[in-house]
Amino acid sequence: MKSTLAGQQICFYGAGSIAEAIVRGILDKHIADPEQITMMNRNNQERLSLLEQKYHVHTTNDVLTKERVLREASIIVLAMKPKDAAEALEGLRSLLHPQQLIISVIAGLSVGTMQELLAATNPIVRTMPNTSSTIGLGATGMCFSTNVNAIQQQIALAMFEAIGVVSVVEEAQMDMVTGVSGSGPAYVYLMMESMIEAGIKGGLSEEQAKNLTVQTILGAASMVQLTGENPAELRRKVTSPGGTTQAAIETLQANQFTEVMIQAVHRAAARAGEMGALIGRETHH
Numbered sequence: 001m002k003s004t005l006a007g008q009q010i011c012f013y014g015a016g017s018i019a020e021a022i023v024r025g026i027l028d029k030h031i032a033d034p035e036q037i038t039m040m041n042r043n044n045q046e047r048l049s050l051l052e053q054k055y056h057v058h059t060t061n062d063v064l065t066k067e068r069v070l071r072e073a074s075i076i077v078l079a080m081k082p083k084d085a086a087e088a089l090e091g092l093r094s095l096l097h098p099q100q101l102i103i104s105v106i107a108g109l110s111v112g113t114m115q116e117l118l119a120a121t122n123p124i125v126r127t128m129p130n131t132s133s134t135i136g137l138g139a140t141g142m143c144f145s146t147n148v149n150a151i152q153q154q155i156a157l158a159m160f161e162a163i164g165v166v167s168v169v170e171e172a173q174m175d176m177v178t179g180v181s182g183s184g185p186a187y188v189y190l191m192m193e194s195m196i197e198a199g200i201k202g203g204l205s206e207e208q209a210k211n212l213t214v215q216t217i218l219g220a221a222s223m224v225q226l227t228g229e230n231p232a233e234l235r236r237k238v239t240s241p242g243g244t245t246q247a248a249i250e251t252l253q254a255n256q257f258t259e260v261m262i263q264a265v266h267r268a269a270a271r272a273g274e275m276g277a278l279i280g281r282e283t284h285h
């Protein structure tokens with residue numbers, strides 16, 4: 001079957017961790033060929049050489065070539081840090097054609113601010129993926145500007161469904177998606193770090209503590225997915241009355257585990273909003 005991305009020239013404007021995660025994911029799933037992809041950054045040539053070597057994609061650091069690639073791309077993926085976004089988007093003004101599809105992964109940056117910075121009304125897909133996209137297990141939130149047509153929606157969905165699951169949401173929910181799943185892997189990693197540390201402090205070897213922790217997280221997530229049962233129900237099955245799990249959960253709840261988790265997710269979402277507002281203020285015109 002012909003891929004939805006067939007014939008598209010995709011330019012990754014920003015070549016950091018999330019750009020690499022997406023590229024690796026879509027190449028592994030064979031929904032695009034390396035020849036369709038160009039990755040560019042500001043000036044880190046070493047990074048580009050590594051990406052070229054690993055994925056056989058085109059890369060460029062040369063100003064004129066970058067401009068040409070940006071002009072000729074049918075899809076431009078904006079993947080720079082929020083602090084670099086205003087300048088980069090303003091730099092695109094003179095290069096953009098109205099039919100080019102813009103896909104942003106930048107936290108907090110609204111469709112409205114992008115249109116203002118680009119001084120254009122190109123179709124825009126605002127996304128929030130996460131780093132697990134690298135292995136095809138990403139979780140992406142996505143919303144569309146009103147002028148993204150059905151084919152362009154399919155293109156964006158195909159790209160991100162190739163690297164995990166996608167939730168289409170209203171733009172107002174994008175910052176909350178960032179708090180839950182964009183930053184989410186880091187919360188789980190912190191929990192893993194803590195469980196490993198606890199194991200080591202209690203006498204397990206580092207390897208034992210790590211193996212047991214990794215498999216526990218993997219197994220728990222897979223149980224939710226494969227049994228279709230709710231986390232609360234599955235938790236109940238682990239928790240024997242008066243047993244060890246109950247003792248642990250009581251310790252977590254005595255320290256406001258649930259409240260702290262909610263606070264953390266909401267703080268991340270609020271931070272996304274703050275970053276977006278900051279980018280908006282950097283508009284030079």
Ligand SMILES: NC(=O)C1=CN([C@@H]2O[C@H](COP(=O)(O)OP(=O)(O)OC[C@H]3O[C@@H](n4cnc5c(N)ncnc54)[C@H](OP(=O)(O)O)[C@@H]3O)[C@@H](O)[C@H]2O)C=CC1
Pocket residue numbers: 013014015016017018019040041042043044047079080081082084087088105106107128129130131182
């Ligand atoms: N990391 C994550 O888990 C996620 C990140 N995001 C979003 O993705 C974006 C990128 O994050 P991440 O990949 O972690 O960041 P990185 O720091 O790893 O990468 C940023 C990239 O942007 C490039 N860049 C900066 N300014 C420009 C410019 N003017 N022109 C071209 N390239 C430029 C940098 O190039 P150079 O090295 O040469 O400076 C670098 O390649 C952020 O906006 C973030 O909010 C979204 C979801 C998850």
Ligand SMILES: O=C(O)[C@@H]1CCC=N1
Pocket residue numbers: 107178182183
């Ligand atoms: O920490 C950040 O700002 C980015 C956005 C989501 C994950 N990483």
